[in-house]
Amino acid sequence: MRTQVAIIGGGPSGLLLGQLLHNEGIDTVILEAKTRDYVLGRIRAGVLEAGMVEMLNRAGVGARCAKEGLVHDGTYIAAAGRSFRIDFKELTGKVVTVYGQTEVTRDLYDAREACGAATIHEAEGVQIHGADTDAPYITYVKDGAEQRLDCDFIAGCDGFHGVSRKTIPASILREYEKVYPFGWLGILSETAPVSDELIYANNERGFALCSMRNPQLSRHYVQCPLTDKVADWSDERFWAELKARIPADAAARLETGPSIEKSIAPLRSFVAEPMRWGRLFLAGDAAHIVPPTGAKGLNLAASDIHYLHDALSRHYKDKDGQGIEEYSARALARVWKAERFSWWMTTTLHRFPDQSEFDQRMQEAELDYLESSRAAQTALAENYVGLPF
Numbered sequence: 001m002r003t004q005v006a007i008i009g010g011g012p013s014g015l016l017l018g019q020l021l022h023n024e025g026i027d028t029v030i031l032e033a034k035t036r037d038y039v040l041g042r043i044r045a046g047v048l049e050a051g052m053v054e055m056l057n058r059a060g061v062g063a064r065c066a067k068e069g070l071v072h073d074g075t076y077i078a079a080a081g082r083s084f085r086i087d088f089k090e091l092t093g094k095v096v097t098v099y100g101q102t103e104v105t106r107d108l109y110d111a112r113e114a115c116g117a118a119t120i121h122e123a124e125g126v127q128i129h130g131a132d133t134d135a136p137y138i139t140y141v142k143d144g145a146e147q148r149l150d151c152d153f154i155a156g157c158d159g160f161h162g163v164s165r166k167t168i169p170a171s172i173l174r175e176y177e178k179v180y181p182f183g184w185l186g187i188l189s190e191t192a193p194v195s196d197e198l199i200y201a202n203n204e205r206g207f208a209l210c211s212m213r214n215p216q217l218s219r220h221y222v223q224c225p226l227t228d229k230v231a232d233w234s235d236e237r238f239w240a241e242l243k244a245r246i247p248a249d250a251a252a253r254l255e256t257g258p259s260i261e262k263s264i265a266p267l268r269s270f271v272a273e274p275m276r277w278g279r280l281f282l283a284g285d286a287a288h289i290v291p292p293t294g295a296k297g298l299n300l301a302a303s304d305i306h307y308l309h310d311a312l313s314r315h316y317k318d319k320d321g322q323g324i325e326e327y328s329a330r331a332l333a334r335v336w337k338a339e340r341f342s343w344w345m346t347t348t349l350h351r352f353p354d355q356s357e358f359d360q361r362m363q364e365a366e367l368d369y370l371e372s373s374r375a376a377q378t379a380l381a382e383n384y385v386g387l388p389f
Helices: 012-023 036-040 050-058 063-068 088-092 101-115 163-167 235-245 248-253 297-318 322-349 357-372 374-385
Strands: 005-008 028-032 070-072 074-079 082-087 096-098 118-121 124-129 137-142 145-150 153-156 174-189 199-202 208-214 217-224 259-273 280-282
Touching: 005 012, 012 028, 012 050, 012 101, 012 297, 036 101, 050 063, 050 096, 050 297, 063 101, 074 088, 074 357, 082 088, 082 374, 088 374, 096 208, 101 118, 124 163, 153 163, 163 280, 174 235, 199 322, 208 235, 217 235, 235 248, 235 259, 259 322, 280 297, 297 322, 322 357, 322 374, 357 374
Parallel strands: 005 028, 005 153, 028 118, 074 199, 153 280
Antiparallel strands: 070 096, 074 082, 124 137, 137 145, 174 217, 174 259, 199 208, 208 217
């Protein structure tokens, strides 16, 4: 089999790239290790930057997001027994949209199936060959038989544990990582959201976040030690802890109920450089991870796809290779800014095990300045709604 662009990974970044390239008349094949149902069963973030919503519209898959997504003009920050609001729309003229990653993936899957583009699920043992040559190809096993896919370029959208980043020689690849000493315990419940916008709470007991997926589905988180297990947290314990960490008026409104999903996620910052080796490109979690505090993970993957789609489109339509040469530098410039913002949100809002009294005073001063300074609020808002591509 042969295609122009082979895409490894059938998550939202791979599917989005495939749809954008299909609309340009560029042939793609997506290889995905899991089944479609497995991919759609992943519970992930759901705050979309303005730029990502625009990309979904460009791909022709934005109709349901426009109809069902919840537009948020701002967010609430709570600390020291009080809360204040950051008005994104007033400060930047932009908004964010709450629309689950699962729904984004479903819309992209439906569009890909409708256009008849090839997606090969349960592709096992994927290996990349000749990425640093003019004739790259991929081998994989499907239904017990080895298959070969020849291509012009390979897009590695296969996540942190995928084969793509591991294909780049260790002598070339540089990795940067910071692991945070806590995790997020998150639950999904069929309850009404406690607020019309997200609440980020800094509390002496630890960080908390009140979020939502839709008007009948809430997603809430509390900071917890990495040693904790899901079994340690009954629903009753979780709701009591969440109420203790959020403002009193929000706690009084909080609707509780049985959890339908519960998990603990560790937090880390990670970047791999470069994001291109020969004809292999890394995108999304294959190249970088951010803590979820700034809602950047999915959105950062989308910005990679913006740069990669631009590079490949220019190559095929205009015979212009400059975008390919510049892809890694362009993508990484935005990646590091998003990493900085996510790191800042995380360090500002969480309690660290080794935090001294001085550290705590600095954190309180940072939040006090944020509450009183329009300039500081504008900086947060600009990053939260998404820096320009």
